Amino acid sequence: MVSLQSKIQEFMSENIRVRFAPSPTGPLHIGGVRTALYNYLFAKKAGGKMILRIEDTDQTRFVPGAEQYIMEAFKWCGIQFDEGINEGGKYGPYRQSERKNMYADYVEQLLKSGNAYYAFDTAEELDTYRKAADTDKQTFIYNTESRKKLHNSLNMSEADVKKLIADGTPYVVRFLIPENTSVEMKDLIRGEISVKSETLDDKVLYKSDGMPTYHLANIVDDHLMKITHVIRGEEWLPSLPLHVLLYQAFGWNMPQFAHLPLLLKPDGNGKLSKRDGDRLGFPVFPLQWKDPKSGETSSGYRENGYYPAAFVNMLALLGWNPGSEQEIFSMDELIEAFSLERVGKSGSKFDPEKAKWFNHQYLIKKTDQEIAEEWIAWLKSEKQLEITADKALKIVGLIKERVQFVHELWNEAIFFIEAPESYDEKVVKKRWKAESPNQMESLAQQLETITDFTASAVDEKVKSWITDNELSMGAVMNALRLLLVGAPKGPHLGDIMEVIGKTESLSRIREGIHALQS
Template identity: 60%
Template sequence: MTKKVRVRFAPSPTGPLHIGGVRTALFNYLFAKKNGGDFILRIEDTDQNRYVEGAEDYIAASLNWCGIPFDEGIGKDKGFGPYRQSERKHLYKNYADQLIENGMAYYAFDTAEELDAHRKEHEKNGKTFIYNWHNRQKLKNSLSLPPEDVQTRLRAGEDYVIRFKSPQDESLKLKDIVRGEITVDTNILDDKVLFKSDGMPTYHLANIVDDHLMEITHVIRGEEWLPSLALHVLLYRAFGWDSPQFAHLPLILKPTGKGKLSKRDGDKLGFPVFPLEWKDPASGDVSRGYREEGYFPEAVVNFLALLGWNPGTDQEIFSKEELIRAFDLERVHKSGARFDPEKIKWFNHHYLQEKDDNILSAAFGELLQQKGIDTALPLPKIVSLVKERATFIADLWEQTSFFFEAPSSYNEKAVKKQWKEKTADIIKQLIPVLENVTDFSSATTEETVKTWIGENGFGFGQVMPPLRLALVGEMKGPHIFDITEILGKEESIARIRKAIDTLG
């Protein structure tokens, strides 16, 4: 019988969730949903020195905002909890002891100073110090010391670590869904620390035990964990457990240059690298977030899905449901994916165009309120006229501010070009024409004004650009008679009079 697919996203609460972490969570989520499985959030907080207040809540809030909520985790216990490693620490010692009993691990009493001295000695001779098969018998551990000495040290409460006993002279064949078969010579592996005398496991032991107890079937994680794959597979073997399948995702690379994307790149080039705004509890520094910068979650998710994965077609726009149907780990790339800040804007522009005008106008209305603007103007209509030129809700203000605030000044370049010697006289003659229009709709006003222009022998260039300048203050905005309809007769004429008075 096939096991139910169970995947986990297991971040450490050491700060805000990086956009690379969001992509790892997304790929786990898509894989789980595609296969009718469960997506689990586990908090790996064994390193209490690096724990940051608020980071755990931030992680959950980020996943919820992106629309990829976890099925199981803190507050959603499905019988596999607790989901914080710090609350599971009573479990790990038994497993460490089990490895010692079956000869797969050993106690090591070497102090930090002693190990440091060994390292320096090796460096002096141009070598790298590795604690493993070739020197473990010469170091201070339960493999080299007499059993009674080991027991005396343990009873005395001497500090120790439990190290994994890596096998010697073996060619280990590992399978990775993304990278295929990998062969590792076990002679180059070090005897990693699994457990410390302070009662806390290291990441490696806790990770394996938790994945086993939570019945994780697939471990989908970043390629920075690839060097740990051999140890993790060996630990499964040492316990006599079935190993999950592994898939290591490619790095997200800087927009330019070498190396992986960092907060510094975002700061330098002016884009966020975190899903939500983050305020550092220690320094008070605020880091920008995609939500606060005006990005839609579906744009962020669509963009991230195509970083290091492709559907095998030219399709770029995917709903979440389409992503779930199309997603396949076999189509994840091996090489790093370059982050493109312009491409994510392109996605945001697309999703803004797709949104209903009423939804956009509600968000725009909130922005106007923040600016202290209370208006009775038809926001959905205004939004529909300008949204094509907008990427963010904030752009709607740049495109429409003149609707809510009459021009207090006029663009100098435009005045020079459009407001000629006879302009004020011509525009003055337009006022009674507008006053006599009973139906001030866009179509009627346009027909009336164009007829008047023709009958009086004026050129359109003598009337239309100066009219726009009077209403808007510069040469921008939608169709001129859509503007007059929204402003209304009284306001339109008031603005024309003001331009005549100001520009003469």
């Protein structure tokens, strides 16, 4: 039995439509990934649709490869779009440059209804006004007051306007902010917001190159694509009044808005930027990116060894919390738990340490088998080294707890693969005594008698030898570790010897004795 109420709810939620609308000007910042993630979680939870729209209205900022980067990044993260430049959909095209001719009609509509006007001020002129205002510690804004003295259709006869346009004079179309009103807005995260219209400026809607600006294209497309919820970064909050006014001018229903708090630098203040990553040594991009112009490479979470699930999990908890003490969430669990009400209002400083911790959690959750396979692949590509699956499995089982990333296994496992090339001086000083060479040789002879060289057999032999000779465990084991490992680290010695085998163990002991003699 399905109740009417749940049917209504189902009907409503099927119509939930959200979009992520990046500009293809470079790699996607992790803040952008988080915004997309929240959109995705919100949509999936509601059974709605997630749309990818490319906002490429600024032809001068186009960066080759950026679009591909964005899609690859989301694929890696496990964020799937229902509609977009790749997926298609009945509200396309999903690239604004391909919608170019659709915007002119809407501009015309605004012009006719008196909500917009032509402006002929050149970029240079405006620049001069801004600079002049700046020296007076003022801000130049194109608004109620200043527009009366500027070069626009509000101050001209219709005939003059027509002539200028006919002559090919470059112009833009500006939105006419209404005078003396208060714009009332509602944000799902912040609540009611109110702004006086005279503090707003007459933003350009249509550029002289025939392309719409973000503001116009965004409203038109969100309307045409039937977007129900606009979830975007807080940097857009100051333009919300304009957008609200635009919807009103068109006479359209507004989507609901949610402005997400920003991701901040780990230290100091300010928005997280690419520079911070370089400076503090952590990636700010999901994937590695090579700038086609400068050739400069920026590191990515994927290339740094993060698991996509760990990355997504970490990002989700930065600004949102489930209200419980659970910290590890699969994508499905995130979808289930997510709600906009539990998104915080204040910015979050990004903590690289916690990011690593998340990866560690995901790593130790995997089976030894899975990690071993990843490590074998890593060894092959990074070290041109092949080891058997059996050996890799054993090593991984012994040391996985100590690493946060697969690539870190190497440092913890090198002694399983190579004999020590040097011996830690501090340990030599503390643990290598005059009697050590004879003791170790005697122990080696004992180990030589073991036929089945397993960890337990080795342990047993070593222990009985220590007891028989009335020696201390600490002194013997540490000296032995010095010969086998070369440093005061690593797992249980019996395990190490089993993995490297009898021949190698004995050879290391004897070579070590020899090396430490001189």
